[in-house]
Amino acid sequence: MSLRPAWRASRANRTFSKREILKLLAFAAAFIAAAVTILEIQLFPSALSQLKVGDIAPQDIIAPNSISYQSELATEAKRDLEENRVPLYYSRPNPEAARTQRAVADSVLSFLDAVRADPDPTLSADGKLDWIQQIEAISLSRQDAAAILNLPESPWLDAKQEIRSVLDSAMRQEIRDSQLISVRRRLNLLISSDVPDAEAAVITAIVEDLVQPNTFVDEEKTAEERQAVRDAVEPVFRTLEKGEVVVRTGERVSRETIETLQAMGLQEPETRWQSYASTFMYITLLTVLLSVYLVKFQLPVLKDNRKLIFLSVTMLVFTAAARAVLPNQEILFYALPTAALTMMVAALIDSQLALMITLTMGLIVSYVGGGSLELLIYVIFGGFIVALNVGKLAPLNSLLWAGVYVAISNTIVILMFRFLENSLDLFDLLTRLGSGWLNGVLSAGLTLLLLFILGNLTDTVTTYIQLLELSRPTHPLLSDLLRRAPGTYHHSLLVGNLAENAAERIGANAFLCRIGAYYHDVGKMLRPYFFTENTPPGLLSLHNNLEPEVSAKIITSHVTDGLELAKKYRLPSVIRAFIAEHHGTEMVRYFYHKAVKAAEAAGKDEMSVDKLSFTYPGPIPQSKETAILMLADASEATVRSVEPQSSEEIDRIIRRTIDNRMKSGQLDACDLTMHDLEQIRLAFIDVLQGVSHPRVKYPEQINETAIPDTGPLPPLPLAIQGALPAPANDER
Known part of the structure; x- marks a missing residue:
């Protein structure tokens, strides 16, 4: 048998053109950009979000929930x-500082010596004093x-010697800026006790400015x-x-207040x-995880x-709705119907995809x-329960019970x-529970x-309610089918x-x-008498006097005619798929072989017969449901x-049909x-052996069948008299 495994067929459809890849990337980029915008930008900022440091609080701001x-x-202050x-941290005393100051001292003393010994008679005492005071x-x-x-x-010579001695002693110590x-205040303690007070005063006055720090801060180690x-x-x-006052009405807003508001989600951080x-x-x-899932398990959705x-x-x-109430309106979030997203995806597309969407939405x-x-658990638990109980085209009662399961x-x-909380507030608990049931x-x-709105606005969305409406025998299209083609109607029921x-049996949508x-x-029903199930008993086939090509066109056109009727009666696309795909791209072999025989009788070969003229337009079944049909x-x-006489014959017929x-x-x-x-x-087999079993003929029935047919056949209905009618059954 040549049936390809499901995985091989899906692999053949798993390729993407360059245009499709660009389309998917554009979808992903647009979704990411929109989601980030919703989550990060406050489209309708509140008054609290506009507060700044130094403003006066317009109302009491109270924490809606416990928050840490x-x-x-506070961390920066600490x-x-x-x-x-x-x-x-200080470095070791620098000996170079002592040598530098000793050289400065020698320079100062030399200058003082020159001033003291200056023989210029024009230089007065005040002039010499001015020179000394100009020493930097x-x-x-x-x-x-x-x-x-x-x-x-x-004494001056002794004083100079003592100046150098005192300076050296002072600079040998660790001297910091502080x-x-x-x-300097302790310099007099370093002067020899034999020095007279007048000389000591001069020594102190000179050395005092010469003593400088020799130990400095180690900036690198300190930092x-x-x-x-x-x-x-x-x-x-x-x-x-929860309930703690952050700032009261009339109080000035501080930096700490702004930080608290940001932590509560009432303001955006700077x-x-x-x-x-x-x-x-x-x-x-x-988005990447969801895309990988779609590629591996939901490829038709991506296309x-x-x-x-x-x-x-x-x-x-739903992301925008959650952003509007969180984090400061958590109680209101409990009533947000996030499970509706799961219900819609499960009812319209697939339950497994609904599980993945629920997980993504929960995160x-x-x-x-x-x-x-x-x-996270609140969204996921409710959504998972819905996805496990609601399937594609779920009936009304399934959706209602799903709402009850979500509430539970x-x-x-x-x-x-x-x-798990330390304190239990009864009013808060009842409020949350009420919101959960409202959810x-x-x-x-x-x-x-x-579903009602989508089902009425577009034929691409089909709901259980729509199917229920289509199942009514009083539906205009079914009523016409019963009236104009009763054989086809009963064939369709079976x-x-x-x-x-x-x-x-296989878990498809029954x-x-x-x-x-x-x-x-x-x-x-446009040409009912060209199909076997609608031909009155005793009436010869209307195809007997037609060319094979014409008969094949009549037979195959019931697909295109059905699609036209489906559009006229606004049947949803999922039902139109059954009309288009129930014959796939099969050939009307009876008339094809008839045409081949006619061609051979005319001296032509089989290649002269156009196979496309005997082929249904298709496509081949794209889903389990249309393939089953x-x-x-x-x-x-x-x-x-064939009218088989045993269940074994029925089994052989079904096997051969499936194999073909x-x-x-x-x-x-x-x-x-x-x-x-x-x-x-x-x-x-279970169904057909119940309706196709041989029946025992009783004597009355035998006698009735032996009665010769004496009357003429009733006249053909007006539908047959006139233009070319449509296909009769497949003449398989």
Whole structure:
């Protein structure tokens, strides 16, 4: 058999053109940009978000929840305090300082010697005093300068010797900037006790300015030690209890108040690029993970622009809603119907995809809520329960029960986290529980409303309610089918039973299969008597007098005619797929072989017959449901035509029908596996052997069948008289 495994078929469809890759990248970039914008930019800033340092608080600002945050202001203050406690580190005394000051002293003394010994008679005593006071290295009063000039030569020589001695003794000590005054005040203690007071005063006056610091701060080591102390300071955390007043009305707003508001999410921090970068990386990571999942497990979604837009827009809408109420309105968030997103994705696309969307949404909500584990579990638990109970085209009662399950899940999560708190506020608990139940009600109600709106605005979204409406026998199109082609109508009912039974066995959408079967052959009612099931007993086939090409065109046109009727009656696209795909690209072989024989009789070969003229337009089935219908349609028609006399014959007919469709490649684009086909075969046998079993003919029936036909056949209905009618059954 030539059926390709599901994985091989999916691998063949897993390639992307360059244009598709660019489209997906554009989708991802747009989603990331929109999500980051929603999470980081306050589109409608509140009055509290506009407060600045020094403003007057317009209202009491109270912490809505208990919060603990790292205070940069308090941490920085503590770092400064610890840094100021670190002492200055000094290098060793520099001996070069002593030598430098000794050279300065020698220079000063030499200048004083020159002034004292100056023989210029024109230089008065006051002039000499002025010269002495102009010495830059030392600062002498006029009295000290006069004492130097008046000192006799011998005492002056002793004084110079003592100046050098005292300076050397002083500079041998460790002298810091902070110690300089103290050292100068103790210079007189270094002067020899034999020196007279007059000389001692001169010595002190000169040496006092010559003594300079010789030990300096080691800036590098001091900065290193201070930085080490700053780095060792642990971050300071501030805790606000729920209901604690941050600032009262009329009080001036401080830097600490602004920091607290930022921690509560009521203001944006001044430095935003780190937050933007963090949010961008977080959303990008989630987008990449979701994209990888779609590539590996939901490839058709990636290739469907409408589904991508639906997923992106709904996720952004719910992200914006969460951003609007978090983190300062956590109670209100409990009522936010995030489970509606899961319900819509599960009902419209796929339950497994809904699980992944729920996980992604939970991580986004947790991020908005400051990494809240409670919010993460709150969203994920409710969403997972929904995804496990709601399937594609879920019935109304499933959506309503899903809302109840969400409310119960919310109750459990709220109680679980409230019991973990030290104090239990009964009013707060009841408020949260009420919001959780409101969440379930709103989730179910919002989902029903959106499905109703989408189902009526576009035929690309099909809901269970729409299918329920299409299942009514009084539907105008079904009523026309019953009136104009009763044989096709009853054939469709039986095919619906076959398809529904088989779909239930393999986990496909059984209700969709049944509704699709009702409408798959509606195109036959335009020319009903060209199809076997609508031909009155005893009436010869209308194809007997037609060319094979004409008959084939009539037969295959029931597909295109059905699609036209489907558009006229506004059938959704998911039902139109059953009409277009239930014959795939098969050939009408009976008329093809008839045409080949006619060509050979005319001396032509088989190549002269155009196969496309005998081929259905297709496409081949793209889903499990349309593939099941193809097999059910062919099996029912063949069994009805052959009239098997045993279940073994029915089994052989079904096996041959399935094998033929496999060999012709009609099942290559769907996801049916060999196990699925085996279950479908068994389901067909169960149904067909119940309706096709041989019946015992009683004597009355035997006598009735022996009565000769004496009357003429009734006249053909007006539908046959006139223009060319449409296909009769497949003439397989």
